[in-house]
Amino acid sequence: GENVEQHPSTLSVQEGDSAVIKCTYSDSASNYFPWYKQELGKRPQLIIDIRSNVGEKKDQRIAVTLNKTAKHFSLHITETQPEDSAVYFCAARPPSFILTGGGNKLTFGTGTQLKVEL
């Protein structure tokens, strides 16, 4: 099955700096890669996602890049702010787990605790 590795497990940056989190996946057929942000005690929230037919996607201060050849994708946060402090999870979706009705199975990375210091 799919396996997703995520690095680093913790990341501390100064406010205003950039943060980069990297994930690698094992199933070359995986075609959807979301990133979730989870604040303490809250639900995971999708912040950005990318599909396998796209190499890069940007939404304001957040961007995701995908390298299908190397089977890795990265989250880039620029001009970090204290409210960016949270745990970030990457995920990959292999097509073998896409069901009728839209059900699908995500394989999550182990998470990165991002701390933005003043």
Next chain:
Amino acid sequence: DTEVTQTPKHLVMGMTNKKSLKCEQHMGHRAMYWYKQKAKKPPELMFVYSYEKLSINESVPSRFSPECPNSSLLNLHLHALQPEDSALYLCASSQEQGFEQFFGPGTRLTVL
């Protein structure tokens, strides 16, 4: 309504109790999920329902029993749980032709 809701927010139960978690969405999504999440770990998939039918069971112990009474509701019935089952239980849903999974706020379960 663009949210997944879950009740209760917190639940404390003994190992001999029977309780249920409830999840509701009114976004017309036809796939619904139960996840278990331990502190600082990623969500761990338990069950997936598609069109109100159980499609994926990730070898979850029988003390967890899911139910999908209709396309908007998802229940998780709990019986004879163990202290190690204490966790945040998240519900999620996704649309028929979509990719994104929308998560509910979760139920914080403590088993004494």
